[in-house]
Amino acid sequence: HVGAGLGDRARCAAAGVNRLVQVSAIGANPESESDYARTKAEAEMAVREVKPDAVIVRPSVVFGPGDDFLNRFAKLAQMAPVLPLIGGGQTKFQPVYVGDLAEGVARAAERAEAGGQTYELGGPAVMTFEDVLKLVARETYRTPGFVPLPFFVAKAIGALAQITAIVGIPPVLTEDQVTLLQSDNVVADGAQGLAALGIEPTGIEAVAANYLWRYRRGGQFAEAAAA
Template sequence: MAATNDQTVTVFGGTGFLGRRIVRHLRSHGFSVRAASRHPDRGHGLFGPDDPHLQSVGANIYDERSVADALAGAYGVVNAVSLYVEHGQETFHSVHVDAARRIAAQALRAGVDRLIHISGIGADAASRSRYIRKRGEGELAVRDAFGNALFVRPSVMFGPDDAFLTTILRLLRQLPIYPMFGRGLTKLQPAYVEDVAEAVGRTMQRAVTPSMIFEFGGPRVYSYEEFLRAVAHQAGLAPRLIPIPFAVWNALAWASEMFPTPLLTRNQVELMQIDTVSSPETPGFVELGISPHSVEAILQKMLSNCE
């Protein structure tokens, strides 16, 4: 653990899949950290032994006073709050646009020096995908409220206890015939969640820079079919991959959305038709001195830990 400086960073979404890793990596870079979330009690079991420089605090991103309290006296803030399936009042707009604007505005009011906003590769306010469109609108709202904000756009992230790689691995093991989204041609560049968290830590440490965007993709670009075959090969599986038209997936998602907790949404089907690959013109892992881990290397560790 690095020596602690006198700078505190508040991490909204600090108990989430990426957020809790960001908390740990910020601590390793010497920052005091406030992990702010709706369920602060979860933080006590996530961050190891008691650390006087790590607080788990309650925060409601929909409430200005709550956000302001979490930011009081902070040097930096990371907004790692995300939503992938809409539930009632929790919509892509309320989380990725309204709450993002609220956090940025309160950060400026609190005199915070540095704001890092976690978005996603492909974020675009003109996208036909509602999720990607709201990600893009959120970036614009944050930049409008906090002019020097830094934006981190990860590709789809993987790691232990994720909802991506572990789900695919489980299904590959259960299904001798695996239904693919479309013909499996969609491009993806999965990034290891610990690499992304380390990148956030290094970005927080960097000398003051104007607002800029980082995109973080892993070392290899796969087609969806190539990715499935790579995961299956590492796990010693040989499934039969069957193309299923997106129109069929949309129909299944529409039916699934009638249930309180849908297994599949039309938004998810839509995202599976959009490539998520980092732009070579945009700064990424290389500029921060990080050599990203491959899916194969991490999957081998995950598999060996399960044995």
């Protein structure tokens, strides 16, 4: 998140770019045990050093047709009779629609008052990890079991799963993802969010059914067949 990307941003600043918007993530923290969260924070600091009036946009988990969030769990629900409730499934998320995120970035780039500000973008609902898995199950017409999985067990599984990356197969879970799951991923109290940018957040259930039907037995005709 830092490296070559910072060079690009430095060149933007040198070229006189009026507004630089850095898309980071909720939970960015230079002291985090998670590589992902720590490097996101380092990138934020590096960008602000180059361009102090840069806007930082921190989304929660992002959902939409091509996401690696609901789609990932839907694929898992297709294959597995049970879904793991990592850490008991009580980690909180505030999923934000990709269209709202894109509009937020655009408005942050256009508005003079956004310069130097940090925005945390989340949707209208706070959901637990268990809530998310149950939403996926409902929208895909699946009836998996749900099994609590302690964090330490999930980390061990993540370490083993990362071995698949050696042969070019993306791991279904990594140790760092488990570390991230040990902290809630929601908009902080008092943080500027979508409302500060004049955006009404889109609910996850209003969008999820539009693309999760692909994982139903029978696809888009599953509901008609059931009737």
